[in-house]
Amino acid sequence: MRASLIQIAVEEGESVEARRVRVASLVREQAGSADLVVLPELWTTGAFAYEEFGSEAEPLEGPTYEAMAKAASDAGVWLHAGSIPERDPDGPLYNTSLVFSPSGELAAAYRKIHRFGFDKGEAVLMGAGRELVTVRLPGTTLGLATCYDLRFPELFRGLVDAGAETLVVPAGWPERRRSHWTLLAQARAVENQAFVLACGTAGTHAGVPQAGHSIVVDPWGEVLAEAGSGEEVLTVDLDPSKVATTREQFPALKDRVLGLQPPRR
Ligand SMILES: NC(=O)CCC(=O)C(=O)O
Numbered sequence: 001m002r003a004s005l006i007q008i009a010v011e012e013g014e015s016v017e018a019r020r021v022r023v024a025s026l027v028r029e030q031a032g033s034a035d036l037v038v039l040p041e042l043w044t045t046g047a048f049a050y051e052e053f054g055s056e057a058e059p060l061e062g063p064t065y066e067a068m069a070k071a072a073s074d075a076g077v078w079l080h081a082g083s084i085p086e087r088d089p090d091g092p093l094y095n096t097s098l099v100f101s102p103s104g105e106l107a108a109a110y111r112k113i114h115r116f117g118f119d120k121g122e123a124v125l126m127g128a129g130r131e132l133v134t135v136r137l138p139g140t141t142l143g144l145a146t147c148y149d150l151r152f153p154e155l156f157r158g159l160v161d162a163g164a165e166t167l168v169v170p171a172g173w174p175e176r177r178r179s180h181w182t183l184l185a186q187a188r189a190v191e192n193q194a195f196v197l198a199c200g201t202a203g204t205h206a207g208v209p210q211a212g213h214s215i216v217v218d219p220w221g222e223v224l225a226e227a228g229s230g231e232e233v234l235t236v237d238l239d240p241s242k243v244a245t246t247r248e249q250f251p252a253l254k255d256r257v258l259g260l261q262p263p264r265r
Contacts, residue, residue, distance in 0.1 A: 001139055001238045002186060004034035005104075007214045009203035009231040010046040010172070016056055019044060020067050026233070027071035027079060027245065037075070038199045039082030040170045040214075041112075041147045042095060046205030047172025050121045057087035060109060065098060073104030077135055082170040082199070083112065083146055085126070089103045090126035097144055097170060099135050108135040110144035114152050132158050138238040140166045143194070147171035150198070151186045153191060160192045160253070165243040169198040175229070178211040182226075186189060190221035193246045195238055219246040 010019070023043065030037050044064055045052040057062060066086045072079035079100040086096035095112035111129025115122045132155070135142040140142055143164025149155050159167060167188060173181045181200070186256050189196040196217040201210045212229035216236045223237040247253055 001035045001137075001240055002033065003036045003038065003197055003216065003236055003238055004030050005038045005197060005199040005214045005227070005234040006030075006040075006213055007200060007202050007218065007227045007232045007234060008043045009042055009045055010201045010205045011203040012205055013222060014119045016044045017063075020064060024067045024071040024203065025079070027068070028075050030077055030233070031075040034075075034077055034199075036078045036080070037072075037174055038080040038168055038170065040199045040201045041083045041097075041172045042085060043082050043201060044084060045173075046201070046208075047116075048121070048174070048206040048208040050117075050125060050206070053085045053093055053122075053125050056085070057085040057093050059213075060086055060096065060098075065106070068098060069100050069104040072102060076102045078102060078107075080142070080144075080168050080170065086111070088127070093125060094127050094129060095122065095146060096129075097146055099142070099144070108133050108144065110146070112146040112149060113155060114148045116148040118157075132162055134162050134164050135160060140195075140238075141241070145169050147173060147208065150181070150188065153188065156188050156192050156194075159170070160194060164194060165240065166195040166197060166238070167192065171195065171198060171200045173200045173211045175209040175211045181211055181213065185215050186217050186221050186223065189217035189219060193219045193250070194243055195219060195240075199234075202229060219243050237238035260264055
């Protein structure tokens, strides 16, 4: 399986509509050279452009959905289209990831569970998802997570329990915490004996320089590919059978002990 992570530069000089057209064309360019294409978190607005979440929010089947469904079917690829600020007609905004099949059908939508910002930003502007989401592809099962979720290992363990073998993490991770990004991507791969495909953004938006450095890690924790800090398409060949082989040869997941007692006082 060949995966291409498109590390998009999100800069303020480009309108959301212009970026949507440009990204759709980058996805189309992967036709014939990738089976799975991955985009970053909130690439229409930028993950830190909090003041734009409301004005640029779209219904699930809005303009980004339309453009990405078409791009996936034009390119004939599985497309993890990153996430959009989704306006639920009956509820709050959500940070929602969309996955399309090569025929342009929606295969899955995942609402980010852990919202970033503590008492401001995304944490107060958006609602929290409550459901784990996996997607069956030929040869592997994707487990979906978004950016700040990377800090919460129990979410990933839940995805593995649900059958995930390839953990896909679109992000808008800041340069300031780049060392955490790389470390956590490798940790999630090692502890879950799964591939991690983590796709970030480049550029600077809302005054926050982005880390870039999208990364692909194998189930043994080896970094298969890592991007630089600018816009880039990171393409890597994955052998999905490596998940089963790693879990058989070093069966640590079978040694889990569940239901531990809390400490006695
Ligand atoms: N968009 C995000 O979730 C940012 C997460 C982040 O900056 C961090 O975890 O650090």
